Amino acid sequence: MICLGIESTAHTFGCGIIDDKGRIYSNVIDAYKTETGGIHPSEAKKHHENVKDKVVEDALKNANLRFEDIGLVSFSQGPGIGPCLLVGMRKTKEVASKLNIPLVGVNHCISHLEIGKLMTKAKDPVLLYASGANTQIIAYEGGKYRVFGETLDQGVGNFIDSFARYIGFGFPGGPKIEKLALNGKNYIELPYVVKGMDVSFSGILTNLKQKFDSKKHSNENLAYSLQETAFAMLVEVSERAMAHCGKNELVIGGGVGCNKRLREMCRLMCEERKGKFFSPPNEVLVDNGLQIAWLGVLQRNQATTDYNTMDIKPYERTDDVDIIWKD
Ligand code: ATP
Ligand code: FE2
Secondary structure, three states: OEEEEEEOOOOEEEEEEEEOOOOEEEEEEEEOOEOOOOOOHHHHHHHHHHHHHHHHHHHHHHHOOOHHHOOEEEEEEEOOOHHHHHHHHHHHHHHHHHHOOOEEEEEHHHHHHHHHHHHHOOOOOEEEEEOOOOEEEEEEEOOEEEEEEEEOOOOHHHHHHHHHHHOOOOEOOHHHHHHHHHOOOOOOOOOOOEEOOEEOOHHHHHHHHHHHHOOOOOHHHHHHHHHHHHHHHHHHHHHHHHHHHOOOEEEEEOHHHHOHHHHHHHHHHHHHOOOEEEOOOHHHHOOOHHHHHHHHHHOHHHOEOOHHHOOOOOOOOHHHOOOOOOO
């Protein structure tokens, strides 16, 4: 059985195709980018409207498949930006009804975890989910993927993007800050904000902006210190979650997981506690349709042809979902 999945929670419109054995056929994304400034929901929605048909066609073409080969369709139900989610849901309903096949809605955050497991063969990991909008430490316990720690304000990616925007870069800022940080030499002290198992970035952002305005520091040193501070916070709570749950695997997910320094810090922490660190390929760290297609496969028993009963869930939380498909 082959599943076609569509992702559209935020800036990316993606379509991925995978079968129930985990064989990957294709994964096409088209991401809305800006030269300066952040994401505007109505602009992102317009972007998705413009690219949706081509992305799905390209995914089928790359997979060497015809529409009729698809047996199941899945879409990202939430959490995400309402207008963007609607574009994805409508496109999947169009595909599913044309073929008269079942449709299933899935949770975006959980899809990061499940695709990470599939690609790395991790069995029962803690997930450090570090994306633009989300920052959560997630692990399976008692029938749900539980959130053991999370950001109290913005996601780590949005935090990095905001600082990048402040110093003149467009979206996404993460890769630009990573490049700058490579040439940073001196650590400038920044607030380190871990509260219990949670993290917070808005105070660090204000502090960084003040330091930038003071013109006393190079952008390279600011970028370097930003990464060292924010990533140490993430690694600290990830380690504590591993210890608390008695799990020895850590998987990274979300676009910030593309950052080499963050991965290195995660790997070192895991090595020190004789655990294993897994980083899936970048292609599945950033938002993509393949993660949605794979979670669709796992949740195929919940699929329906009664399309009208399906809606988006912009505010759905990771631990709202009962995990009925595990093992
Ligand atoms: P979600 O909907 O899961 O919250 P998202 O829509 O924010 O995700 P992702 O594609 O998972 O999107 O991640 C995008 C984020 O990843 C952006 O904030 C971007 O700056 C950041 N990012 C990408 N590459 C890097 C990098 N090399 N270093 C740091 N951050 C990065
Ligand atoms: Fe994501």
